[in-house]
Amino acid sequence: MEIAYLPTLIPFLKNKHLLLDTNVFRDAVVKPAVYSRFFNELKNADVTLATIDFVRYELLKGSADDTKYKEKEKFINDIVDITIPVVAKTMELVYTLIQRYGIHGTAINITDLLLGATLMQYQNNICLLTRDTTDFIQTIFDLSFIVNIPYAKGIFTYGVYQYVK
Numbered sequence: 015m016e017i018a019y020l021p022t023l024i025p026f027l028k029n030k031h032l033l034l035d036t037n038v039f040r041d042a043v044v045k046p047a048v049y050s051r052f053f054n055e056l057k058n059a060d061v062t063l064a065t066i067d068f069v070r071y072e073l074l075k076g077s078a079d080d081t082k083y084k085e086k087e088k089f090i091n092d093i094v095d096i097t098i099p100v101v102a103k104t105m106e107l108v109y110t111l112i113q114r115y116g117i118h119g120t121a122i123n124i125t126d127l128l129l130g131a132t133l134m135q136y137q138n139n140i141c142l143l144t145r146d147t148t149d150f151i152q153t154i155f156d157l158s159f160i161v162n163i164p165y166a167k168g169i170f171t172y173g174v175y176q177y178v179k
Contacts, residue, residue, distance in 0.1 A: 016051075017051075017052050017161060017163045018162040019159060019160070019162070020159060022159075023159045023161070023174065024055060026159065027056065027061045027174075028059050028060050029060050029061075030138075030139055030140060030141060031062045031064045031096070031098070031139060032056060032061050032140075032141050032142075032143055032174075033064050033065060033066070033098070033133070033140055033142045033143070034063060034064065034065050034069070034093070034142075034143055035069060035126075035142065035143065035145070035146060036069050036125065037144060037145040037146060038144070038145070039069070039073055039090060041165075041170055042089075042093065043089070045163070045165060048163065049163075052163075053093055057095070062095045062096060063093060063094050063095050063096075065090070065094050065097055066097065066100055066125075066128055066132060067097060067099070068125040068128050069129070070090060070097065071125075072125055073090060074086055074090075098132055098136075100132070103135055104135055105131070107131035107134045108124075108127045108130075108131045110131075110134070111130050111134065112127065114153075114154050115151065115154070122149050126144075126146060129142055129144070130150060130154070130155065130177075133155065133175065133176065133177040134177045137176075137177050138176070140176070141175060142155075142173075142174070142175045142176075143172050143173075143174055144172060145170055145173075147171070147173045150173065154178065155175040155176065155177055155178060156176045156177075157173050158174045158175065159174035160172070160173060160174070161173075
C-alpha cells in the first residue's frame with residue numbers, strides 16, 4: 015500500500031521547504047522504498063527537503079559505533095537537501111513560542127520548539143512534516159494537510175503544518 019495524501023499537497027508545497035521532524039527519518043528506516051518514492055516525488059516538484067541540526071542530534075546520538083554513526087549520517091544526507099541553521103533570531107522566536115503556548119507548552123521538547131520557531135521565522139516559505147501532531151497546536155500552526163502511511167501494525171499519520179500569524 016502507498017502513501018495517502020490529497021492531490022493538492024504537492025502543488026501546495028511546490029517551491030517551498032519541507033522541514034522533516036525526527037520521527038519522519040525514524041519511520042523512513044522501516045519502509046525505505048515507500049518513503050524514498052515520496053521524497054523523490056516532492057523533490058521532483060521543487061520541494062526542498064530540510065531539517066535542523068537538533069533533529070540530526072536526536073538521530074545520531076546513541077550510535078553504537080563509528081560505522082553506525084556514519085550510516086545514520088549518510089541516511090540523513092541522502093534525504094535532506096539542506097540543514098537550516100538555528101540562528102539568534104530562531105532562538106528569540108523560541109521565547110515567543112513558549113509565551114504563545116502557555117500552559118499547553120509544558121511537555122514540548124526543545125527540538126519541537128526549534129522546529130516551530132523555524133516555521134515562524136520563514137513563515138509562508140516553509141512547512142513541517144511531523145507525526146507529533148499534538149505538539150503543534152492549531153491556534154499557532156495551521157494543519158494544512160494530513161499524510162497517511164500504512165505500516166505493518168497500522169497507519170502512521172503525519173501533519174503538514176505551517177505557521178499562522
